[in-house]
Amino acid sequence: MSVVMPVVIGLICVCLLSLIPEPRRRPLNAVLVGGAGAAYLSGGGLGYGEFVLPVVMTYVAYRGLTSWTWIGAGWLLHTAWDVVHHLKGSPILPFFEHSSFGCAICDPVLALWCFAGGPSVFGWTRARRPAPPAGD
Template sequence: MNYLSPILVGVLYALLMSLIREPHRRRFNAVMVAGAGAAYLSGGGFGVWEFPATAAITYAAYRGLESWTFIGIAWLMHTAWDLLHHIKGNPIMPFYHESSMACAICDPVIALWCLRGGPSLISLIRGRTARGTARPHTVDH
């Protein structure tokens, strides 16, 4: 399995999300992680246990409507669920056996970005090239 691609997908996700202005970026990401939390519902292989896992991730995503920290936590919860599916359950994409492991590598990259407050990477890059240092950002909790 290629381990670099899922990392790049996580970085690309954060870059694309940087095109959305705050507070819409935070709210959009809360919706995205709620959707990711439901990804295994139609056949993840853990039967009825798929429902409480989805509910827990959805709750964290709901709290994420007002907190980047909760969005990061929800992505880490999804990471744990991905790992369990890779070890014992069904892959997130039935046609790609390693998809749950790839997701488990990608999700923490997104989670780290969220735990840093979901800063605009585009603004950070522009600030670094314009002044030689990154612009400080604020974290809303």
């Protein structure tokens, strides 16, 4: 369950983000990945090293304003930071011991979607529906 739920949460996020029409979907995702870069700042588990990711993610988010690939790369960078925090014992949510582990599972789901160009999953389902039968 510790692996399944983060994947489900990632898929729910993808579905919710798919509801936002283009051209606003990509800039919103860039802002989200930029904000994710600051998620660990209040914990301070890595001391002054905590300031590295927000600086890098600010650049990545800026590039993500025009590129889904950069947004996907940002989610993978955040995944690496999640792993470091999980191994260090400094979770993203201090009251939930394995939250960084869960985040490290969830973030690649978002990254894969971003690398695919952030398409609406609802567009995929509409494209796969069979055409209605022709009238008599």
